[in-house]
Amino acid sequence: MYIPLNTVRRCVSVVDALADLTDTARFADVALPQLARLIPCNVLTYNEIDVSARVVGCADLCCASGTAANPAVPDGFGREPLLERFPVADDTEALRIRDVVGRAELHRLCGRRGIRGTVPVRHRLACTVVPSAEFVVGIAFHRVDVPFADAEHAAIALLGGPMTSALRRAAQRREATASPSAGLELSTRERQVLDLVAVGRTNAAIARALAVSPRTVEKHLEHIYRKLQVADRAAAVAHAIR
Template sequence: MEARTEVGGVRLAELMGALSYAADLGLGQPIEHCMRQTVIALRLADRLGADAGEREATYYVGMLMNAHCHADATEQARWFGDAIAFKGDGVEVLGMNTAQTIGLLLRTLASHGTAVDRAKRLASFPGAGFKQMETFLTTHSTLGAQFAERVGFDALVSLAIGQAYEQWDGKGQPLHLRGDQICFPARVVQFAGPAETFHRRHGLHAAVAMGHRGRGRRFAPEVVDAFGAHAAEILDDIDEAGSWAALLAAEPGLVRRVPATELDAVLVAIADMIDLKSPYLAGHSRGVANLAAEAARDSGFADEEVSTLRRAGLLHDLGRLGVSSGIWDKPGPLTETEFERVRLHPYLTDRMLARIPALSRIREIAARHHERLDGSGYPRGLTAALLTPPDLLLAAADVYHALSEPRPHRPPLDAGHAADELRDQVRRGLLDREAANAVLRAAGHRAPARQGWPGGLTGREVEVLRLLARGHPNKQIAQRLAVSPKTVSNHVEHIYAKLHVSSRAAATLFATQHGLMGTYESGG
């Protein structure tokens, strides 16, 4: 991405800072963990003689390296229950011996589900579990690198994110790179993260000891040595230096901005990243954004208002990343505690975006998509007098689109039943009548029928891909399509080969980007 200094647009560092907050929550870490790891990485880079390009890449990789840690959270939750808590505890492995590590893993695998479920997990993890964990790391780094390319970062940023889980001894993922084959920003940032966590939890000496244990194995010797020699200076005033304002002020080089003409493309990339949180959400943010924008256009909104509403739709579910997939994917009723966590996600969206002045109106609309006319909504319990027309449209679009998608407790509703449910919520005083009618009118404008499928896929492969993206295992897909599991397995193999992907999350992202998940396209 070419450096831009013009007034206007949104600072790229601000957007990446918001995503770093989402990564913090997804990792089970406190807010500003990724910012503090960025400061540690920058200070290490300075002591190791990084050039300007390496230093700039280190800055952005520090905030973005873990942004896709939720991409296969559904699969993680099947093994570990609360995947966020597991990742929060998992970093402690770097300070454990083998017996302690095995003990933590066994306790986690046996922490949830029925006795039969626990026994199956414990029996299958040594084979299938470890193999899938390697796939998780490959997915996170590969999709992260693709995201960096989509938003226009320099090649070194994308390269470093793609190497985030490599190890100095060659035992990392996905390419088993060794030593100096791993680029400088990746070597520095992959150490800075656990160094920040160990320092915060256990103190300076524990962080230094953690580095020494991994020296020459997980971590580059020169990085560990530089940290060990200067740890007190590197960690000095880390809370202040890792704050939002201080880190933005420390942006290397010229201030980069995303101009208004390119902002939509960046926000779409973020929306696609958000929706990887759960297979039930594939294409949701794009679909809600497009449906709300179409309804606004039909309602006579000015072009600028339509654009603002669409952008709010793209970001409205950012806060979902801070809530465990075990809740989003739960097939049965939520407990009171679980529902309180669900109610928190619009608030998290608001807080993640609160420090980006250029997105203030977008943030306000996005954070209100679960408010209701009678005050029964959340997170603030606003009533009709305090809700604006864009708020009302986004709420109605979100409800209708969600009804048309599967959820863990129900199948998707067809268009007629979704419309009936939307009208029922109007009658109950929850949603605005005019907004709901505008959404229903817009919902009649589906994307035109395709003349062919993307990626060289066949019609049957698209059917399989859609079910795969929704999280169905091969046996369920076979039952749905009345074919054998072997046939489905062959289709999945062909799909992965044609799309050049190796995981469900990556295939889901392709399906979302190419409009295969039932999202609504703009009709105007």
């Protein structure tokens, strides 16, 4: 399948934006604007289902003039879920939002006026991201008139793996931060350095990202190694995600 070079570059931008994700709660904030630029559409719908916590998150991003050049948040933002089944890993039965929340919550989510009630969308391109059996994300692009091209389907399929990996890494980092045995003694700056080390950044790249000198990064790493009682950056990362 041929994918235009410009589309490939935008896919890379999505992956780069998600590389530093440290909390699954910020996935939508980071991913949706990037995806809206990648695939022009009228409405971009996002849903997440946290099975263990029995929580559903929903959002609709309305793209002005049918393109993603100037995305604007409509009055109905966050009010209308996709009431469809999302496949879950190692499960023959797919998962629905109504399987997680009660009837009252479902009616509350659906009863409000959603953005798709005012935009007559006809074409849809959807994907599901399943980082674990307990957490499922559904993303759908909607258009009024223009069908989605094969290259756009291919681009979304190409991003499935990186988006899944980004959510898994973010979950690991969040657990590491909350763990009493992993880095609670580190300063805020030391945690920032360790997070960047965990995504493969060099000392020079970390220095640029944090607006400090490479020597300062080296000193932070020395403090991290001493506090975590490890000898190198690989061991520090392994300790943090343990």
